[in-house]
Amino acid sequence: MQTLIVQNDQLNTMLKNKIRLLEAQIASKKMTELTPEQLQEFKVTFAHFDCDGDNKLSIPEFKAGCQGLGIDLTNGELAQCVDDEGFVHFEQFIQFMVTKTQIRDTFDEVKQ
Numbered sequence: 001m002q003t004l005i006v007q008n009d010q011l012n013t014m015l016k017n018k019i020r021l022l023e024a025q026i027a028s029k030k031m032t033e034l035t036p037e038q039l040q041e042f043k044v045t046f047a048h049f050d051c052d053g054d055n056k057l058s059i060p061e062f063k064a065g066c067q068g069l070g071i072d073l074t075n076g077e078l079a080q081c082v083d084d085e086g087f088v089h090f091e092q093f094i095q096f097m098v099t100k101t102q103i104r105d106t107f108d109e110v111k112q
Contacts, residue, residue, distance in 0.1 A: 017055045024091035034098070045069075046093050056087040071100055 025039070034042070049057050049065035057065070059082060066073040081092045088096075 021055045021090055024089055024094075034094075039094075042094055042097055043090075045097075046090055056089050057093065059086055059088075062088045062093075 025043075045065070046057070049061050051061055052058075059078070062078070062081065063073055077096065081088045081096050083089065083092070
């Protein structure tokens with residue numbers, strides 16, 4: 001019985017994380033004029049940065065990801081992206097990446 005309770009709790013947590021991610025994606029889609037291809041590239045990049053798969057980026061994950069893309073992250077930019085618990089969620093990630101890539105034609109150019 002205890003095993004079922006633990007599995008149920010894990011399933012509920014995973015479902016809440018998925019719902020939060022989907023809500024963030026919907027909100028970010030409304031807030032930006034990203035093409036489906038650009039949004040997909042951001043999703044893939046976010047997932048790549050999210051080393052532990054918890055659908056949020058810790059400060060070290062976010063910093064390492066930005067460095068890998070050649071983005072010099074200022075303390076002010078970091079403060080704008082991080083929530084009260086010290087994480088960057090997909091919506092904040094999208095907003096940040098849009099500001100960093102708005103002068104570029106494609107996300108691939110940022111990676112280069």
